[in-house]
Amino acid sequence: MHTTQSAVTPPASNDDLATLKAYHERLIRERDRLRDARGSFSRQLGPTPASAGISTALVAAFGSHPKTVFMALALASLFLLVVSGLWYDGKPAYRHLFAKRLACQQSERNTVDAFMRARHVDMSRVPTPEQWYARMIELESSIIGELREHNSLMWPWQQVDTLQAGVDAERTGVRAVQALWLLVIVFLVLAATT
Secondary structure, eight states: OOOOOOSSOOOOOHHHHHHHHHHHHHHHHHHHHHHHHHHHHHHHHTHHHHHHHHHHHHHHHHSSSOOHHHHHHHHHHHHHHHHHHHHHHTOOOHHHHHHHHHHHOOOTTOHHHHHHHOSSOOGGGOOOHHHHHHHHHHHHHHHHOSOOSSOOOOOTTSOOOSHHHHHHHHHHHHHHHHHHHHHHHHHHHHHHHO
16 A cells, blocks of 8 residues: 655654754853843943043143144044944844844745734744744844854954854954054043153
8 A cells, every 4th residue: 555645744742842942042042142242342332432532522621732643643543433333333233133034035935934924913824833943943043143163353344144243243343442442542642741
């Protein structure tokens, strides 16, 4: 007797579902760790330009005849610091990366994606837990990006399309802003003391 394989996939065992849940939880922890790291770096990009601007204004206002050349260099460094901070801080957040992944795969045949995009719940299109976890694992993995052994330096104009790239860009931005802040201080000291 000839048997044909059913077109319906058999339900996953409890072990399969438990494995999918455990893997999904690990990805969520990694995603949250990367999001926290990005938040930590991006918070540092904001106050530095403000404090550099205040310092420059104080030296210009209350310094006894500051050297014009060094004040000009301090102001130019301050301008670069502000532009760099804004440029590095403007990278897409997790919610933007997630929405972009969903928009790129507009397949209505994908039960999970159709379910997530729906404005109301169509009970006939509710995915199985296995389908949902498998799709979420695929989405979260693509948003997190390739695991890297080392940090990467990124130019402010480089595109950020994963959380890993976002962390690297914002870490680089903080280092660039800190270096420019140090340059501002050096020029202010030279303007006030020479």
